[in-house]
Amino acid sequence: MISYIELLASGAAIFLIYQWTSFHRTKSKLEHIPTLGSGWFILTYFDAWKFIFEGHTLIKAGYAKYQRGVFKIPTFTTSSGWLVMISDLGMIEDMRKAPLDVMSFRGASHDVLQSEHLLKDHIRTPPFHIPVARTPMTRAFVSKFGDVSEEIKAACGEWLDAGEDWKPFTLYQALIHVVCRASNRLFVGTPLCQDSEYLRIQEDWTIHLIVSSSILSKVPAFLKPAVAATMLQVRSGIKDIERLLGPTIQSRLDDMKQYGAGWEGKPNDMITWLIEGALPERRNVKDISMKIVFMNASSIHTTSISTTNALFELAARQEYIGPLRAEIEEAISTHGWTKDAMRQMRKLDSFIKESSRFAGTNAISMRRKVLKDFVFSNGVTVPAGITLAVASYSLQTDSEYYDDPTTFRGFRFSEMRDTGSDEFDPLRHQMITLDPTYMIFGYGRNACPGRFFAVNEVKAILAYIITTYDLKLEGDAAEAPVGSWSAGNRGAQKRKLD
Numbered sequence: 066m067i068s069y070i071e072l073l074a075s076g077a078a079i080f081l082i083y084q085w086t087s088f089h090r091t092k093s094k095l096e097h098i099p100t101l102g103s104g105w106f107i108l109t110y111f112d113a114w115k116f117i118f119e120g121h122t123l124i125k126a127g128y129a130k131y132q133r134g135v136f137k138i139p140t141f142t143t144s145s146g147w148l149v150m151i152s153d154l155g156m157i158e159d160m161r162k163a164p165l166d167v168m169s170f171r172g173a174s175h176d177v178l179q180s181e182h183l184l185k186d187h188i189r190t191p192p193f194h195i196p197v198a199r200t201p202m203t204r205a206f207v208s209k210f211g212d213v214s215e216e217i218k219a220a221c222g223e224w225l226d227a228g229e230d231w232k233p234f235t236l237y238q239a240l241i242h243v244v245c246r247a248s249n250r251l252f253v254g255t256p257l258c259q260d261s262e263y264l265r266i267q268e269d270w271t272i273h274l275i276v277s278s279s280i281l282s283k284v285p286a287f288l289k290p291a292v293a294a295t296m297l298q299v300r301s302g303i304k305d306i307e308r309l310l311g312p313t314i315q316s317r318l319d320d321m322k323q324y325g326a327g328w329e330g331k332p333n334d335m336i337t338w339l340i341e342g343a344l345p346e347r348r349n350v351k352d353i354s355m356k357i358v359f360m361n362a363s364s365i366h367t368t369s370i371s372t373t374n375a376l377f378e379l380a381a382r383q384e385y386i387g388p389l390r391a392e393i394e395e396a397i398s399t400h401g402w403t404k405d406a407m408r409q410m411r412k413l414d415s416f417i418k419e420s421s422r423f424a425g426t427n428a429i430s431m432r433r434k435v436l437k438d439f440v441f442s443n444g445v446t447v448p449a450g451i452t453l454a455v456a457s458y459s460l461q462t463d464s465e466y467y468d469d470p471t472t473f474r475g476f477r478f479s480e481m482r483d484t485g486s487d488e489f490d491p492l493r494h495q496m497i498t499l500d501p502t503y504m505i506f507g508y509g510r511n512a513c514p515g516r517f518f519a520v521n522e523v524k525a526i527l528a529y530i531i532t533t534y535d536l537k538l539e540g541d542a543a544e545a546p547v548g549s550w551s552a553g554n555r556g557a558q559k560r561k562l563d
């Protein structure tokens with residue numbers, strides 16, 4: 066009879082042999098791509114941990130070492146265990162042009178989010194929220210801009226209530242509340258956008274998802290279903306939102322059935338747009354609620370981080386406050402709190418863009434899983450199953466593409482818009498424009514569909530704060546805090562703003 070220990074030892078040996086075989090099978094297909102790190106079986110495990118803590122500096126080192134060429138890094142967040150980094154503009158263009166069934170944004174995201182275990186229902190549901198963000202939402206926020214700015218002012222009054230004296234705020238936390246409330250004014254309207262339980266669940270859900278998927282990505286495949294079963298917060302968050310949104314969605318479904326597609330009185334919000342964009346079998350409380358959770362997850366923390374970056378830089382660089390205030394006041398006095406006023410704020414647009422370029426929100430962007438063997442136009446081959454990503458932070462701080470890249474120049478982009486010799490410069494250098502050397506919103510077919518709303522929302526929040534408050538860093542610090550990096554993603558800075 067074999068003992069418990071013998072059984073465990075045999076299991077461990079089989080596991081190691083299996084891991085070793087699949088490691089070498091994958092590695093042999095990527096032999097032509099240099100490795101950052103040791104490249105040895107067990108040591109790549111430690112390199113993958115190192116990537117979590119030092120991913121951004123490792124990528125920068127790889128970018129310099131391979132001179133904007135290709136290299137690979139071991140990581141826990143891809144199914145193959147490798148992330149192939151791209152920085153050559155020609156190769157980025159090849160990625161942009163590749164069809165969706167060859168380079169998959171969704172495949173790469175599902176690996177990062179461990180969707181197969183944590184978001185099974187989401188995988189089965191078609192991504193009908195994406196055209197909704199791209200078209201009806203982008204169109205509607207122009208007419209809804211007044212509502213959104215009203216919500217921004219009320220939320221700032223609640224979360225950044227300064228009074229006459231200097232008062233410290235943990236900025237990122239306060240901005241999450243402001244962004245969540247303002248975004249949900251557009252998504253679901255009042256009273257839900259002011260419901261504290263609804264807002265708390267939307268704000269927390271992304272954190273639960275990121276923490277759960279990050280833990281799960283390090284668990285051996287055969288144990289994942291059991292570990293995922295213990296991660297209840299992701300599923301319960303969706304259920305809670307279903308409970309809170311359910312009655313509104315159901316009554317909208319009933320009304321749309323009764324009054325037909327052309328129903329004149331239908332509310333102009335995300336519930337309507339999603340119902341209209343869904344296939345008939347997806348027009349139900351569960352699927353619509355889940356998409357609203359996803360919209361919140363895609364928007365709240367990203368928008369809050371960009372706003373935080375800009376405000377910290379502004380608090381550290383007081384000389385920008387005067388010119389920005391003057392520009393904002395002039396635009397508002399001419400156009401009121403409207404989308405037109407936001408368009409006039411070129412210096413503010415530039416300041417936000419520069420603060421994201423300078424601080425960086427991600428070291429990598431344009432993450433895509435290769436679904437069919439791919440040959441780049443320069444001859445580099447990448448087999449199916451491998452995940453690619455662009456070294457975006459290295460590109461946006463490279464002197465080849467930006468003059469004096471390590472210096473913060475808040476009006477860098479507005480000057481390029483005003484003085485550029487090319488007729489497209491005024492468009493090219495605004496924040497929403499996609500650019501392979503500035504990938505805060507990604508690039509190509511899956512570039513962020515919410516960026517038009519996001520940029521205007523960040524601008525409206527900053528415009529209100531700049532014209533309503535004085536700000537400085539705690540202890541009169543002269544430099545914005547750097548924030549913490551994890552696996553190439555940068556979290557917001559947590560230092561206080563007075």
Ligand code: HEM
Nearest residue numbers: 363364367368371431432505506507508511512513515519
């Ligand atoms: C400053 C704020 C934001 C930033 C920095 C940001 C950034 C990004 C990035 C980097 C991607 C991936 C693009 C790629 O890989 O090419 C993305 C995708 C996405 N974003 Fe945003 N985003 C922001 C705000 C928003 C907002 C406000 C919404 C919606 C209301 C939104 C909805 C989405 C969706 C649905 C996707 C997935 C696109 C797809 O699957 O094709 N984002 N975003």
